[in-house]
Each structure stands twice: as structure tokens, then as C-alpha cells.
Amino acid sequence: MIYITDDDLRTDSFQRFIDDSTADFADAKDNAELKAIGKVKTLIKGRYDVDLIFDEQNPLRDEYMADIITKLTLCKIFKRNAGRKLPTDLKEDWEWAMKQLEKINGGKIVLELPVNTDDEGNPTAKPMFGNNSNKDFYI
Numbered sequence: 001m002i003y004i005t006d007d008d009l010r011t012d013s014f015q016r017f018i019d020d021s022t023a024d025f026a027d028a029k030d031n032a033e034l035k036a037i038g039k040v041k042t043l044i045k046g047r048y049d050v051d052l053i054f055d056e057q058n059p060l061r062d063e064y065m066a067d068i069i070t071k072l073t074l075c076k077i078f079k080r081n082a083g084r085k086l087p088t089d090l091k092e093d094w095e096w097a098m099k100q101l102e103k104i105n106g107g108k109i110v111l112e113l114p115v116n117t118d119d120e121g122n123p124t125a126k127p128m129f130g131n132n133s134n135k136d137f138y139i
Helices: 006-012 015-022 028-044 063-078 088-106
Strands: none
Touching (some): 015 028, 028 088
């Protein structure tokens, strides 16, 4: 695995549940983590330097991000079980992780990770602005 460890998975679940869901496929944990990382990259790439954060040789670990990826990875792993139904607590973890990613992308949660920069090293976060005035009351 690239970003999270087996200890991260065991923190949120029992090892026997993980083993039961991955026993038939040796790469199940790695593939589930890669899919979770892909989802995270897509949702935060507008703000953070995802290539630097998720570098396979030397990833920049943030505990909050590791918690999000762990929850997404465990949901992928447990969907492999025979029943293919996730308990409600895992569904809630999935929803929590997705909400956190939205907040991270929106700038409501700021992580200690490198942001996107231009060639001169200046942050390239896109400015957010809007105008809600409707002087003529048109819809």
C-alpha cells in the first residue's frame, strides 16, 4: 500500500474481517487503496499538489487524509464480502469521508499538505467570488 498501512486498517476494523474480505485476492487491499487515492486525487487536485502528496516512493502523510483514505479503502474491501451489503456504520464512514473531501476542496478544511503552485512557487488556488445581488428582482 502507498499511503495507509495495515495498522490504519486495523484501527478501524478487526483483522479477521479484513482477512475474510481479502483472502481470495492478494492484491485486494492495494487495489482498494489505489481506487480510494484516485477518488481523493480527483476531488482535491484543484487545491493540492496530488502528485507530490501521493508519490509512490515518498508520500507526504497527513493523518486526517490517512483517516479519509482508510475509511474509503475499508468500504471497498468490505463490499467484496459475499453479502455485498455494507453495515450502516460503514456507509456513514463513507459519507463522512466524502463530505470531508468536499470541505477540503472548498477550502473549509486546510491540511498541512503542499498546495498547487505556479512556476515561481506562488500558490495557484483559484479565487472564489460571487455576486448574489439582484437589483431588478429578475429570476
